[in-house]
Amino acid sequence: MSLHxxxxxxxxxxxxFLFAERGFAETSLRTITGRAKVNLASVNxxxxxxxxxxxxxxxxxxxxxxxxxxxxxxxxxxxxxxxLQAETLLSALIDPLLSLNTTxxxxxxxxxxxxxxxxxxxxxxxxRYVTERYGHVLVRFTHLFQKGYPELSNDxxxxxxHYMLGSLxxxxxxxxxxxQISEADFNRSLEVKDVIQEMVPFLAxxxxx
Amino acid sequence: MSLHxxxxxxxxxxxxFLFAERGFAETSLRTITGRAKVNLASVNxxxxxxxxxxxxxxxxxxxxxxxxxxxxxxxxxxxxxxxLQAETLLSALIDPLLSLNTTxxxxxxxxxxxxxxxxxxxxxxxxRYVTERYGHVLVRFTHLFQKGYPELSNDxxxxxxHYMLGSLxxxxxxxxxxxQISEADFNRSLEVKDVIQEMVPFLAxxxxx
DNA sequence: GTATGTTTCAAACAAGTGTTTTACTGTGCC
DNA sequence: GGCACAGTAAAACACTTGTTTGAAACATAC
Numbered sequence: 001m002s003l004h005x006x007x008x009x010x011x012x013x014x015x016x017f018l019f020a021e022r023g024f025a026e027t028s029l030r031t032i033t034g035r036a037k038v039n040l041a042s043v044n045x046x047x048x049x050x051x052x053x054x055x056x057x058x059x060x061x062x063x064x065x066x067x068x069x070x071x072x073x074x075x076x077x078x079x080x081x082x083x084l085q086a087e088t089l090l091s092a093l094i095d096p097l098l099s100l101n102t103t104x105x106x107x108x109x110x111x112x113x114x115x116x117x118x119x120x121x122x123x124x125x126x127x128r129y130v131t132e133r134y135g136h137v138l139v140r141f142t143h144l145f146q147k148g149y150p151e152l153s154n155d156x157x158x159x160x161x162h163y164m165l166g167s168l169x170x171x172x173x174x175x176x177x178x179x180q181i182s183e184a185d186f187n188r189s190l191e192v193k194d195v196i197q198e199m200v201p202f203l204a205x206x207x208x209x
Numbered sequence: 210m211s212l213h214x215x216x217x218x219x220x221x222x223x224x225x226f227l228f229a230e231r232g233f234a235e236t237s238l239r240t241i242t243g244r245a246k247v248n249l250a251s252v253n254x255x256x257x258x259x260x261x262x263x264x265x266x267x268x269x270x271x272x273x274x275x276x277x278x279x280x281x282x283x284x285x286x287x288x289x290x291x292x293l294q295a296e297t298l299l300s301a302l303i304d305p306l307l308s309l310n311t312t313x314x315x316x317x318x319x320x321x322x323x324x325x326x327x328x329x330x331x332x333x334x335x336x337r338y339v340t341e342r343y344g345h346v347l348v349r350f351t352h353l354f355q356k357g358y359p360e361l362s363n364d365x366x367x368x369x370x371h372y373m374l375g376s377l378x379x380x381x382x383x384x385x386x387x388x389q390i391s392e393a394d395f396n397r398s399l400e401v402k403d404v405i406q407e408m409v410p411f412l413a414x415x416x417x418x
Numbered sequence: 419g420t421a422t423g424t425t426t427c428a429a430a431c432a433a434g435t436g437t438t439t440t441a442c443t444g445t446g447c448c
Numbered sequence: 449g450g451c452a453c454a455g456t457a458a459a460a461c462a463c464t465t466g467t468t469t470g471a472a473a474c475a476t477a478c
Contacts, residue, residue, distance in 0.1 A: 007455080015273050017434065023329065025234035039457055044437060046455095057409040112353040116329055119383065120232065120322070155395040159380075162387060163411050166379025174328065178371060185279070195368070202415040209414035216425080231470060238466065248427055255425090419478105427472070434466070443456070 007143070008046050010036040021074065023144045024054055024126075053130060058118065061111050062130070066137050068096035071099040073140050084148025084206040090092075091167070092141070094196055098135040101192055108192050119169070164203050217255050219245040225266045231323040233263055233335075264338055267327065269321050271339070273312075275346050277305035282349050295356025295413040301350070302377070303405055310401055317401050321381040328378070358416070373412050380408065 014036035016178045018027040029050060033040045072092035076084065101108045140159075145157050152160075156186040171178070172195070179190050190198075223245035227236040238259060242249045250342070256262040281301035285293065310317045327335045347370075354366050360368075380387070388399050 023232070023234065025232065028434075039438095039455095041438080041458085042456070052435065057230070113329070116325070119379070120325055120329065126448085131333055143218035155391055155397060156407075158391060158394070159387075159407055160411055162380055163376040163384075165410060166377070170375025170379055171368075171371055174371075178368075182364055182367060185367070188364060198365075198368055199372060201309040201418045205417040206411040209410045237464075239464090248425095249466095250428090250468080251426070259466065420476100422477080424473105424475075428472105428473085429469085431466105431468075433465080433467105434460100438461070439459085441457085441459100445452105445453105446453085447453105447456085 002140070006036050007036075007042050010038055011043060011046065011053070012057060012060060016110055016114065019054065019057060019117070020110040028168070053127070054126065056115065058126070058130060059133075061100075061107075062134050064067065065096050065100060065111070066134050068099060069137055069141075073137070073144065074094070077140070078143055081147050081150070084144055085132055086148070086207040087200060089144055089148065090164075090200055091201060092144075094200070095183065097172075097196065098193060106176070106192075108172055108196075109175050112169050112175075115170050116173045127145060160207055163206065167199065167203060170200075171195065216247050216251050218247075220252060220255065221266060223271060224269070225319055225323065227286050227328070228263065228266060229319040231325060252365055260334070260418065263335060263408055267323065267335070267339060268342075270309075270316075270323065273287055273345050274305050274309060274320070277308060278302065278350075279325055279345055280380045282304070282346070282353065284299070285353055286349070290356050291360070294353075294357070295416040296409060298350070298357060299373075299409055299412060301353075303409070306381075306405065307402060315385070315401075317381055317385050317405075321378050321384075325378050354416075368415055372415065376412060380404065 012078060015027070017034065018032055021027075024141050029043050030040060032053075033043060042090055043050070048057055049090050054205075069092060072095060076089070076092060100111060118130050121127050142161060145161065146152075146154060149157065161183055172192070177193050179192075179195065183189050186200065219259060220241060224236070224241050227244065229243055230236075238252050239249060242252060252259070256265055277400050278301060281304060285298070285301060285389075308319075309320060328340050330336050351370060354370065355361075355363060358366065381401070383417055384401055384404050388401075388404065392398050
């Protein structure tokens with residue numbers, strides 16, 4: 001049996017779609033197993049619990065994303081400070097996203113919606129889990145910005161990075177709906193790639209402000 | 210009995226706090242009525258259903274907010290185009306937020322977290338309810354930006370407005386946690402007011418880019 | 419004070435949840 | 449063939465959910 005047709009990946013595929021679409025609590029295991037066309041008990045058999053399934057969904061996305069981001073950061077950390085323009089740094093974030101989208105359909109939108117939901121879980125374990133496991137990549141990213149823009153104070157960079165993340169997550173999480181509105185109003189068809197590229201000047205100008 | 214101690218407002222107060230903190234599905238009516246110190250059945254008696262309670266929570270916030278925003282827009286719509294700088298337009302959005310925060314403690318953070326959750330409900334009724342009932346104010350806001358920045362295309366403005374909303378909602382929704390991190394890392398205590406003001410240069414630069 | 423309409427209360431209801439159990443199926447190994 | 453074992457299947461479990469019920473308490477009017 002191919003790796004892409006195992007029960008585990010069928011569950012993961014169905015779960016990540018439904019979690020992004022409706023949220024974690026609003027998605028029952030019966031809905032997931034129904035969509036994945038597997039038995040209800042197989043979730044607990046393969047993943048242990050619903051909570052662990054949620055973490056597994058995040059892990060599959062974040063491992064692929066942070067691996068790519070990390071190799072971009074490796075490269076940037078060897079560059080001199082004057083090469084670290086906001087646009088260059090942004091592409092270290094954007095390239096892995098675009099690559100995600102070519103691997104799987106609509107992956108960026110799903111990924112960002114999941115991130116938005118994890119972020120909303122202020123008191124939940126999920127946010128802590130994600131930041132503890134993948135937070136170090138964000139720290140490296142922050143240091144590169146400090147190196148590229150020494151005239152900005154550390155907390156200015158801290159906050160502006162979060163403004164940027166807000167724009168990215170918020171816009172890309174809703175990009176499906178927004179693209180439809182945009183096409184209806186302006187008769188201009190947009191790909192996710194275009195939406196992302198369109199954001200770069202906005203974000204870069206803000207970072208340099 | 211004072212207006213602020215009625216069963217209905219006690220329920221609304223408890224509900225808006227818990228909805229913002231945990232989400233709609235994750236908050237049971239028993240948790241709400243427990244916190245509000247009222248009987249379980251009173252929610253269905255006064256509001257009809259849980260769904261209607263959620264809408265009522267949004268109405269209370271949005272009525273106060275859009276009323277203030279609307280009067281700002283009335284004033285701006287009488288100004289000549291050259292007065293419509295990004296910073297000026299932003300203050301039409303920010304002033305009502307700050308005024309919300311003086312009326313009730315931490316209201317901005319709660320309000321923004323609720324908005325973020327409503328936005329995440331891509332397929333749910335809530336997002337449709339909010340946009341249908343309060344969307345016209347956003348349209349007026351868009352027109353003012355088009356008037357102030359005629360060199361930008363309509364869909365550029367459309368998208369940048371959403372980038373801006375993303376930053377605002379995302380940052381302010383997490384402002385409690387972010388402020389704690391910021392204080393720990395940089396020994397600088399920040400009020401919500403400071404966080405908002407700090408965003409203005411970033412957002413304005415992006416809009417003008 | 420009695421009658422009327424409104425609000426509160428405890429209890430119960432049906433439906434849906436995550437999880438566990440138990441039996442069954444297939445597969446590879448000796 | 450027989451055996452151990454990973455995976456699947458259906459059913460049941462204990463529990464929580466939103467909602468409804470019917471009686472009690474309260475307020476208001478005449």
